[in-house]
Amino acid sequence: MSRIAARFEALAAQGRKALIPYVTAGDPDPDNTVPLMHAMVQAGADIIELGVPFSDPMADGPVIQQACERALKHHVSLRRVLEMVRAFRRDDPDTPVVLMGYLNPVEAMGYETLAAEAAAAGVDGLLTVDLPPEESEDLAACLQGHGVDPIFLLAPTSNEARMDAICRAASGFVYYVSLKGVTGAATLDVDGVARRVEGIRRHTGLPVGVGFGIRDAATAARVSRVADAVVVGSALVQQVAAHVDDPAAGRAAVAALLGEMRQAMDSTD
Amino acid sequence: MSTENQQTPDWGAFPDARGHFGPYGGRFVSETLMEPLLELEAAYRKYLGDADFLAELDRDLAQYVGRPSPLYLAERLSRELGGARIYLKREDLNHTGAHKVNNTIGQALLAKRMGKTRIIAETGAGQHGVATATVAARLGLECVIYMGAEDIQRQSPNVYRMRLLGAEVVPVSSGSRTLKDALNEAMRDWVTHVDDTFYIIGTVAGPHPYPAMVRDFQAVIGREARAQYLEATGQLPDALVACVGGGSNAIGLFHPFLDDAGVAMYGAEAAGEGIDSGHHSAPLCAGRPGVLHGNRTYLMEDADGQITETHSVSAGLDYPGVGPEHAWLKDTGRVQYVPVTDREALEGFHRLTRTEGIIPALESSHAIAQVMKLAPTLGPDQGIIVNLSGRGDKDINTVARMEGIEL
Numbered sequence: 001m002s003r004i005a006a007r008f009e010a011l012a013a014q015g016r017k018a019l020i021p022y023v024t025a026g027d028p029d030p031d032n033t034v035p036l037m038h039a040m041v042q043a044g045a046d047i048i049e050l051g052v053p054f055s056d057p058m059a060d061g062p063v064i065q066q067a068c069e070r071a072l073k074h075h076v077s078l079r080r081v082l083e084m085v086r087a088f089r090r091d092d093p094d095t096p097v098v099l100m101g102y103l104n105p106v107e108a109m110g111y112e113t114l115a116a117e118a119a120a121a122g123v124d125g126l127l128t129v130d131l132p133p134e135e136s137e138d139l140a141a142c143l144q145g146h147g148v149d150p151i152f153l154l155a156p157t158s159n160e161a162r163m164d165a166i167c168r169a170a171s172g173f174v175y176y177v178s179l180k181g182v183t184g185a186a187t188l189d190v191d192g193v194a195r196r197v198e199g200i201r202r203h204t205g206l207p208v209g210v211g212f213g214i215r216d217a218a219t220a221a222r223v224s225r226v227a228d229a230v231v232v233g234s235a236l237v238q239q240v241a242a243h244v245d246d247p248a249a250g251r252a253a254v255a256a257l258l259g260e261m262r263q264a265m266d267s268t269d
Numbered sequence: 270m271s272t273e274n275q276q277t278p279d280w281g282a283f284p285d286a287r288g289h290f291g292p293y294g295g296r297f298v299s300e301t302l303m304e305p306l307l308e309l310e311a312a313y314r315k316y317l318g319d320a321d322f323l324a325e326l327d328r329d330l331a332q333y334v335g336r337p338s339p340l341y342l343a344e345r346l347s348r349e350l351g352g353a354r355i356y357l358k359r360e361d362l363n364h365t366g367a368h369k370v371n372n373t374i375g376q377a378l379l380a381k382r383m384g385k386t387r388i389i390a391e392t393g394a395g396q397h398g399v400a401t402a403t404v405a406a407r408l409g410l411e412c413v414i415y416m417g418a419e420d421i422q423r424q425s426p427n428v429y430r431m432r433l434l435g436a437e438v439v440p441v442s443s444g445s446r447t448l449k450d451a452l453n454e455a456m457r458d459w460v461t462h463v464d465d466t467f468y469i470i471g472t473v474a475g476p477h478p479y480p481a482m483v484r485d486f487q488a489v490i491g492r493e494a495r496a497q498y499l500e501a502t503g504q505l506p507d508a509l510v511a512c513v514g515g516g517s518n519a520i521g522l523f524h525p526f527l528d529d530a531g532v533a534m535y536g537a538e539a540a541g542e543g544i545d546s547g548h549h550s551a552p553l554c555a556g557r558p559g560v561l562h563g564n565r566t567y568l569m570e571d572a573d574g575q576i577t578e579t580h581s582v583s584a585g586l587d588y589p590g591v592g593p594e595h596a597w598l599k600d601t602g603r604v605q606y607v608p609v610t611d612r613e614a615l616e617g618f619h620r621l622t623r624t625e626g627i628i629p630a631l632e633s634s635h636a637i638a639q640v641m642k643l644a645p646t647l648g649p650d651q652g653i654i655v656n657l658s659g660r661g662d663k664d665i666n667t668v669a670r671m672e673g674i675e676l
Contacts (some may be wrong), residue, residue, distance in 0.1 A: 055444060055575040056561060058453045059299045059460070065443050077573035103297060103560045108574025130297045130560065134287060155301035157463065162303065180301055181461040 003096040003124045004149055004172040007046055008207045008228065017224040019044055019262055020209060022100060022233035023254070024051035024067035025084055026076030027240055032247040034087045036240075036254065041095050043255035044262030049127070049231065052081050052101030059129045061184035063234040066241060078105040078114070082121040089122035098125035098151060098172070111142040119146035125172045127151040133169040140169060153177050154200055156192075167204035173229060175209045176200060184234025188213035194226040217257075221264035232261065278601060280527035283594065288477020288564075291600065293593035296476040298563045302456075305463050310478040312383050317485060322378065329374050330489065333407070334364045336371075338490075340497035340654070345624045353507065353647035355640055357627070357657045358494045358522065367630065367659030368490060368518045369400035373469055375486035377404040380467035387411040387466040391455040393420055393448030393514070394585035394632065395427025396659055397471030402436035412436040415454040417447040420584050427663055445578045448588045452562055472515025473592030476563030480592050487521025494654050495525050507647060508533040511656040512635040513553065513606065514586035516595045518658035523604060533605070536595065537639040539581035540608030550579035552591050553599050553606040566593040582611040582667065583631035585659075611671075613638040618661065618668060630659035631667065 001009070011018055021040045025033050037048050053071035057064060078101070085097050099118065106114050106128060118126065126143055128136070133152060140150040149172030154163060156179065167174060176197060178188040197208050210223050211231025220230045236254045243250030283290045296306060316322040330336040338359045347355045360368035373390075380388060388405045389412075392398030398414040405412035414431055418440040421428050431438050444450040452475075459468040473480045473487070498506050509526060511519035513536035526532045541549035549555065552567040559568040561576060569577045569589035581587045598604040609617075617637030622628045629637055633656070640655050647653070661668075669676050 055577075056449060056453050058456045058562070061457070062443070069443070072575065075573070077575075079573070104568070104570065104576070105574035107559050108570065108572065129299050130563070132296065132298065132300055132303050134303075135295050135297055153300040155299070155303075157301050157304040159304060162300075166300070177299070177301060180463055182457045185461065 002147065002149060002172065003094065004047065007096050008173065011046060017227065017265055018046040018207070018209070018229035019220070019258065019265060020047045020049055020229050020231045021045045021236050021258055022049040022051060022231060023236055023240065024053055024064060024071055025081040026053055026071030026074055027067040027237065028070045028244040028247060030074050030076055030080065032251070033084045036251050037088045038091065039251045039255045040258055041092060043258040045095070045258060047096045047098060047229070049098045049100050050081060050085065052078050052099055052105055054102040054105060057102065059182055061182040061234060063184045063237050063241065067237045070244065078109055082117055082123070085123050086121040096124040097122065098127060099123055100127040100129065103128050103131050106139065111139045115142040115146040115148055119148050123148055125149040125151045127153070127175065129153065133166050136169060144171065151175055156180050156196065163200060163203045167200070167206065170204070170206060173207040173209050174200065174204060175211060175231065176227070178210050178212045181212065183212055185213055187215070187219070190219070190222045190226070193223065197226050217260040217264035220261040221267070224265040230261070230265065277530070283597065284477060284481050288481065290594045290597035292558070293565050293596040294477055294480055295565055296563060297560050297565065298476050299460065301460050301463065302476070306476055306478070312379060313478050313482045316379055316382055322382065326375055326378055329378070330371065334370050334374060335362060336489065337493045337497070338362050340494055340501065343625050346621065347644065349624055350641060350644040352644040352649070353651040353653045354649065355644055356498065356506070356652060356654045358490060358654055360490060360518065360656060360658045361627070361629065361633070361660035365400045365403050366662070367396040367400065368487060368521060369397045369471060370403065371489055371521070372471065372483050372486040372517060373397070373400040373404045376467070376469040377408055377410070380410065381408055383467065385465060385467035387462065388469055389413045389415070389455050389458050389466055390469045390471060391415045391448065391451035392471065393451070393587055394583065395420070395424040395431065395663065396585060398436070398438070399427050399430050401469050402431040402434035405436065406434045413458065414438050415441050415451040415458070417451050418442045419446040420448065423667060424584055424663065448584070449576065472517040473520050473594060474515045474562055474564060474566070474590055480564065480594055483517050484520045484524055484594065487517050488524045490518065490521035490656065491523060491525035494522060498652070498654060502652060505529050505532055506654045507651040508535065508643060508653045510535045510537065510636050510639050510643065510653060512537045512586060512632050512658065513591060513595060514539065514550070514588050514632065515590070516592040518656050520592060520594055522654070522656045527603060534603065535639055535643065536604055536606045537609045537635040538606055539583060539586035539635060540610045541580040543610055544608050548580040549608070550581040550587050550589065551608050552589060553595060554608045558596065561590050564593045566590050566596045567599070582614060582671065583635065585630070585632040586635065607639060609635040609638045615668065615671065617641060627657070628661035629657055630661045631664045633658045
């Protein structure tokens with residue numbers, strides 16, 4: 001069983017939901033990433049989503065755009081991100097790691113090379129934001145050939161036919177983008193999200209994660225009542241950004257916010 | 270290097286149903302934009318076969334844009350270069366001063382039919398922004414234009430024109446602060462306001478159906494030029510020349526001639542300070558295939574797949590990608606893409622201005638520079654059509670600055 005499936009199964013057995021933090025690899029510098037990943041696991045992360053920096057992050061708001069720019073100042077490439085995952089795996093063999101990024105760095109490396117090297121480094125899933133299922137056949141086949149899950153997005157604009165096609169292409173989990181907008185956009189409508197997640201469940205038995213617009217513990221807790229996983233990105237990256245000159249303080253701030261979210265999600269009231 | 274295909278493709282059959290030109294094109298966007306793109310494609314297919322829509326488009330192109338634009342025999346330039354007869358397709362005489370309006374009129378009419386109330390666009394040199402703001406003003410639509418902070422500096426008259434027309438011009442300070450970043454920001458706006466907003470892309474790039482749709486709106490250039498040349502000479506031209514940034518004016522001229530095997534085609538890419546200098550905007554001459562802004566095409570990128578900064582004296586050509594149909598036309602060998610440096614373009618700018626009394630845009634000056642190389646290799650019984658895609662008034666400050674003159 002894959003690390004992602006095992007993790008969701010264990011959480012379900014405990015009646016808990018997954019907390020999935022996103023940070024951009026190499027932000028604010030490459031040395032920060034592996035310790036940050038460990039700090040997030042200690043604070044209650046179940047799966048880590050690691051952003052692969054890209055020069056043109058079209059689906060991201062200003063917070064993650066700037067994180068990409070900080071990382072790219074250090075030339076953090078996809079290969080370097082894989083080295084970070086490999087380093088993380090030396091001390092943490094269990095926590096699933098999903099890479100999230102854009103297609104062009106993957107194209108530059110080559111699908112088969114990327115799939116093989118990602119699997120060898122200990123990557124469990126790849127979410128390519130600008131790769132809808134219609135264009136994904138070749139990459140998905142390479143990934144699955146190496147046991148890496150292709151993760152797909154579902155959106156408020158996805159109709160029934162698209163939801164069905166996406167759910168059939170996906171493995172690991174599916175990721176519902178909770179609002180029309182970029183990452184880090186304004187607050188989301190939890191009741192609307194609940195209805196959409198129910199709709200998605202009619203198409204798949206895979207766990208459903210929800211992300212975009214989850215900024216605080218209260219929202220994380222409310223979303224966790226309706227979804228299997230809560231993805232938090234910009235709110236954490238903001239903490240990294242607020243401490244660019246003192247990455248250790250940034251890690252502590254990220255861990256503190258994640259800890260609040262974990263506690264709120266696990267509380268039974 | 271180009272490879273000649275054994276069999277001539279059926280050019281009219283591209284793109285395929287999923288928007289592919291051979292291995293290029295397609296639809297590489299986040300899921301939120303997929304359904305809106307499918308809706309746009311359906312509307313575009315419906316209205317491009319709709320007699321009422323086409324009649325309204327034709328009327329606007331005639332009465333508002335001033336079409337057909339003349340095909341002008343540049344006799345003095347032809348004589349000076351001492352070779353082929355050179356005909357200029359005068360897109361610079363269109364309302365707003367460039368070919369861009371052919372497309373913005375078409376897309377804005379489509380937006381209106383689709384019930385959208387808000388228009389957004391990206392712009393580099395400002396020509397597409399002005400053409401978009403113009404049609405938005407005429408149709409009474411809210412209009413927001415994204416423009417790189419760097420380009421706002423070098424094209425300030427166009428920024429003021431857009432504001433006069435009632436558009437909001439939003440400076441984009443991310444990345445390299447140029448056209449590619451403006452496109453990113455416009456995409457981000459679209460994904461956020463997708464219910465009421467129509468995104469008018471200015472070139473034959475972006476996700477399907479944009480490359481095909483913009484081509485179809487710009488193909489009026491080549492249809493007119495073909496008929497005008499036939500009427501003037503009784504034959505077809507020997508060669509076509511156009512500048513290529515994203516490539517909309519070039520595809521507009523080339524497309525109606527693709528099946529005419531005897532017509533050679535040249536796309537002039539911006540070689541900036543020279544291909545070897547690395548400071549250029551010539552993905553077809555010196556890039557490699559990748560995925561950016563919703564389509565697979567030739568890109569300027571580094572070994573890691575990061576998009577690299579581009580350089581051209583002309584803001585309208587300063588873009589790291591190119592329309593996917595051009596990528597396909599390059600690989601099939603149907604069109605030759607050639608580098609033209611800043612310096613050569615500047616020579617073209619002056620040459621046309623002095624010999625014909627026509628000040629070309631710096632973008633179009635790249636095409637003129639290519640004609641200066643090509644015409645002397647042909648005979649006086651041969652003819653070239655060059656797309657004079659825009660007028661150069663917007664560029665006089667840039668040219669003066671390059672020559673150390675203070676205005």
